[in-house]
Amino acid sequence: MSIQVIVFDFDGTLADTFNAIIRIANRLADDFGYKPLMPSDIDRIRNLSARQIIQESGVPLFKIPFLLKRIQSELYQDIEFLHPVAGIADLLNDLKKQGKVIGILTSNSEENVKKFLRVNGLYDFFSFIYSEPSIFGKSRALKRLIDHNNFQTQSFMYIGDETRDIAASKKINIKVIAVSWGFNSSNALINYNPDFLVNHPREVLNVIATLN
Template identity: 50%
Template sequence: MTQKVLIFDFDGTLADSRKTLVHIANKLAGEFGFDRVTEDEIIRLSNLSSREIVQQSPIPTYKIPFLLRRVKKELNQEIKKLQPFIGIKETLNSLKSQGFLLGIVTSNIENNVLDFLKSNQLENHFDFIYSGSSLFGKDKIIKKVIQKHQLLTDHIVYIGDETRDIEAAKKSKIKVVAVTWGFNSAHILAQHNPDFLIHQPQELTEIFNTKNIKISVE
């Protein structure tokens, strides 16, 4: 397929879920044996890469998959309260009207994403949703999307808010836009050399209008 494709991360890119996720993490702190997360700690972590965060975590590696499952389950109870970041709806409308195929690849669970989209009248904007349980397995999901939909890698861009999103896009040999309104700071995102680094959702429309990324259908 030669259609232009934009693939979005979910948490921290589309959904403003950070405060909710921090609340859930603190709720589970005693059970999983880690300290409650403070605002200073969030700022510190935002300046670390995804892999550095895991390496410095006081949680034993074998417990992390169990914690992630619990977080996603708890998030299901809060998902309908979450809002998209300011400017996301308008940007998605614009991109859709330009003929882009829009998708979501996330480590969250599909039901959470669907509930969020329905609650915010965004369910008709996306052509596919793929989820996976692995923290660092998004490249495998992206490759699955490429194969299943017979996409061309030079017609795809991935959009995410964490260093692991940049890493996944590069492993998948597609371009990547890093956004600074999510979890990771602009400083650490820039160090991982995304194709573009943006600070507001509206900049996505500007990027693709300038034809700086050659993903238009010939």
């Protein structure tokens, strides 16, 4: 069965938000009791999973939802100045021309995503935006999304930039493309065995053509 439904992660996959999120997280370090990241730390953390980063930070798990909420709130103020990943607009346009259903599933807020898409002229490409507040709840959210819309898992694909995106997709047995331009490094992504790893948005079209 060909791929008909393509769902993207937002931060790092569609939107180039990495540096903005690091800046915001550093501003909040004193409030939540962790050390700010130095430039020399960036390459190292790109090789860590979200769980490993949380463990290293020492922030108690019960505080993580409050930290994420603060980061998302501050990101809303900056998001109109951020840009899509280079080549993403062309990819979305090509997928739309092919008649694909395109959506977003993200742990960022729906308000942030909508504001970003409208500012950058990308809103009309997407059939739905699904926000899952928990950073570890993507497999459940993907399953709910598929079941609610009666999507066929064989025709469904998720695209993300983190190891947790790969793990969530594999847990419910859907195809996943990992992208190397986002948060996690290529080495970290490869260790989680994505179905495909791409280095530029145009390569997504090649993957889908191969599967079809």
